[in-house]
Amino acid sequence: MTPAAFAAAFGTTAREVSDGTGLDSAVLLAQWANETAWGTVVVGNNLGNIRCSPTTFCRYASLGDFATACIATFHNGFYNAVLAAKTPEAQLAALVASPWDSNHYGGSLQSFYDPVEVYEMTPAEDATLNRSDSILAGSRLNSKAVDQALIDIEKEVRAIGTPPPATVDLKPVLDAIAAVKADVDALSARVANLTLKAT
Numbered sequence: 207m208t209p210a211a212f213a214a215a216f217g218t219t220a221r222e223v224s225d226g227t228g229l230d231s232a233v234l235l236a237q238w239a240n241e242t243a244w245g246t247v248v249v250g251n252n253l254g255n256i257r258c259s260p261t262t263f264c265r266y267a268s269l270g271d272f273a274t275a276c277i278a279t280f281h282n283g284f285y286n287a288v289l290a291a292k293t294p295e296a297q298l299a300a301l302v303a304s305p306w307d308s309n310h311y312g313g314s315l316q317s318f319y320d321p322v323e324v325y326e327m328t329p330a331e332d333a334t335l336n337r338s339d340s341i342l343a344g345s346r347l348n349s350k351a352v353d354q355a356l357i358d359i360e361k362e363v364r365a366i367g368t369p370p371p372a373t374v375d376l377k378p379v380l381d382a383i384a385a386v387k388a389d390v391d392a393l394s395a396r397v398a399n400l401t402l403k404a405t
Contacts, residue, residue, distance in 0.1 A: 217235070218269075219272065232319060232322050234276075237306070238254055252272055284306075288304050298314070
């Protein structure tokens with residue numbers, strides 16, 4: 207798989223494990239890219255090659271089951287240094303120094319991290335898109351406040367998608383914002399018409 211395809215295929219699982227461990231999801235993708243040769247060797251949904259015994263790898267019915275097992279593995283006491291690391295760089299280094307490595311990561315996961323990191327959102331990007339979602343999901347603001355919120359969010363979304371390098375294809379978000387703007391404008395016009403008729 208290409209890094210883009212790998213991130214698309216397993217990004218949701220990485221975010222699930224990230225939520226349960228505090229580890230950066232791109233760090234997890236980098237580890238799994240190494241473990242699976244970019245997704246070419248995935249047996250039993252076991253992206254991390256978690257062992258069930260010294261000689262066998264576990265098999266999971268789904269990626270969700272793998273995510274649950276991966277979270278439990280990180281919390282089993284052998285990976286406290288990995289969990290304590292706060293930055294992606296520190297987490298990568300801690301993984302390479304951990305028992306999970308078993309000297310097969312070649313001293314670094316950076317060459318796997320760099321290609322997948324560009325497909326992950328920063329916390330600021332995530333916050334902006336979450337704000338967009340709350341507006342688009344029907345926030346009960348007055349029309350002027352909605353207009354201004356949409357303008358502000360659109361600026362932030364455009365900034366996220368501005369090279370170099372654009373980290374996410376934000377055209378669908380921008381299209382949704384434009385559609386909501388059009389709906390708000392149409393609603394405002396109808397309200398203005400009703401107000402004129404009532405007077």
